[in-house]
Amino acid sequence: MRYFLKSLLLFSIPFFLWVLAVLLIDPFNFYGQKDAGFKDKVQFEIGNQINTRLYKLIQFSKQPNRIVVIGDSRAHALKKEEIKKITGLEITNMSFGGSHFGEMRETFWHLVTKYQIDEVYWGLSFFNLSKNGLSGERIQEAERLMANPITYSFNIHSYRAIIAYAKYLLTGEVIQLGKFKETKEEVWKRQLNFAQEVYGRYVYYADFASDLSKIVTYCTSNNIKIHFFVPPTHVDLQNRIYKADLGNEYEDFKHVMMKYPSFNFDIPNTLTENMDNFKDPFHFTEEVSRGVIEKLFNFETNN
């Protein structure tokens, strides 16, 4: 019996060492020892790159805020510093690049059920609403991982972050995810092709209206102000919707959005016709983001 326990203990030593490494490096700031002397901020940068959802949800649990922005990379482009400069409001941006509606919905429910939230700004586009891949599994996974020290220590994200940090300590290199070395024209073309591929297989999420209605009803009964906005995209991208024969579905989307306080920036106009206002057909520039912030946070609507 004692030999069995001794062997088990011996076998477990690497796991104890691993837990210790996670505790010391803490790439997602789970233990919240941000100011401990032996740490720098690189591990957080790495953690944020490896699993931004986990990192941001943990950060939010340490520093909750009553005003949040939800959405994908376009909503993420509304920087909190810029919002503070323009409006004086302290917000937390809980948008994630590549999010679809399911993930945004999961983020929303996570935030409003766990924290006191007063205002939500939600960037949502037709592109986010394909039925395929609508699960909110990445948020659920992050919730599971931040549930206790064991799940936090033993998961692929902590593993990758610790290895990347070790690499940084040895070589001074910080990983860079998702960086392409392309010209703007190449990026433009690639993104349009990507959109065409997505719209080619697009299946409109039929329960969108009822999901949104549930969300708004919840907000109303809990005194949460909610504002939707459709981020601006270049007309090249807007036209892809019609090319894919999704005009009717798109009209339905707009019709649903118009029932609630919302601002649709995604319409053909001088802003969206000008390539200079965009980094690629999906993503607007910082200058445009300032305009979006001004309109959005002044509660302007165009519905």
Added chain:
Amino acid sequence: MLFNSIDFAVFLPIVFLLYWFVIQRNLRLQNLLIVIASFVFYGWWDWRFLSLIIFSTLVDYTVGLRLKNQENLVKRKTLLLTSILINLCFLGFFKYFNFFQENFIEAFSFFGYQLKGYSLNIILPVGISFYTFQTLSYTIDVYRRKLEPTSDFIAFSAFVSFFPQLVAGPIERATNLLPQFYTKREFDYSKAVDGMRQILWGLFKKIVIADNCAIFANQIFNNSTDYNGSTLVLGAWFFAFQIYGDFSGYSDIAIGTSRLFGFNLMRNFNFPYFSRDIAEFWRRWHISLSTWFRDYLYIPLGGSRGGTWMKVRNTFIIFIVSGFWHGANWTFIIWGALNAIYFMPLLLSNNNRKNLEIVAQGKILPNLKEILFMLLTFSLTVFAWIFFRAESMGHAWQIIGQVFSKTLFATPYFENGTRAIPVLIVLAIFLLIEWIGRESQYAIAGIDSLLPKPLKWVFYYSTIIVTIYFTGSGQQFIYFQF
């Protein structure tokens, strides 16, 4: 409590240490600890349903004692029927009430009578089908005088509620498990190590194989109208490995955990996907249920003793009942019936007991004929899984209609399909390990004789790292719903 949860990772060492260090000298206290631990384990999910287990335990314990001194056949039968009826009533109410009611209403409406139904919002108690069958095996065996009834209530309670196999089997026979509670358990190092190894392999099957295949199986089955025939076939393959990894993984963890406490449970899976015909498949898949039906239903119905008609009838009965045991849905019944149909050619040609040994025993590779028969059996099984996995008969027909269309020859496509590639690679490695270890109790049971200690530890660490790497959403075990 789930085996793949943090709760269980904390619970198991506590019970283990108490069992072997604090009360190891007292058999009754050990049994009592098992009862308490089992109630905590079950109550973690919903403590209210513990009352069902306790009631079932009391009924069968009492019936067993009454049967002991009862010689009158009519009274013996009455006692047996009391036990069967009470247990099956619970099962029927919680599992089948809504199904029967809905079908009665539909049947009457077909003839023009409109009945009003009261659909009850019933929670299905986890594992009810498993422990009900286990306690029934006790009263039936006592009735048949195959087993001496116990007067040790604690040992009997521990037998009914034994936590490793309480919620998803193996469905133990009283003749095998109950006597183990009467004898003192001594800690056995090699048995404990073997138990740990089997737990590790079970976790690997559940977390890596089942949970990852589930992602793609769910995606494809839940959006089946969006996919072509070849993708749906791929989805059914994913489901085949999901359910195998899920259920056999659970059984491995259950058997391994029992071994840590000095118990031997019956084997539940014996590499079923290497079967060369359906009869062999059913000797290797969910063995504890198949043999339960054989011993307590098929044989009492006359088994194979009568003529051809009786054999056919009894075979259909046990397959259909087995399907119905899985759930109150026509899809399960059709799944059972389909397996009975698959079985018929073998039964009628007296070839149903042809492949009793594992394929290619003592050889490295199977021959071409064996490969073809294994592929054929696997394909038939996968086809039947479509019914098992479908939400309704309509859903199953839609999938089958799509599978048998021109799109069967199109390239499979589903969103995030590239994410499936590493899963397919791991699946191939898993099948290879299963193939190598197919003559053992479980795939890696023979690793002791195969690898030196350092390499063995490398294998264990690698398995753990791969398991962590592939840890997904931590899905519930499929068989909990049965």
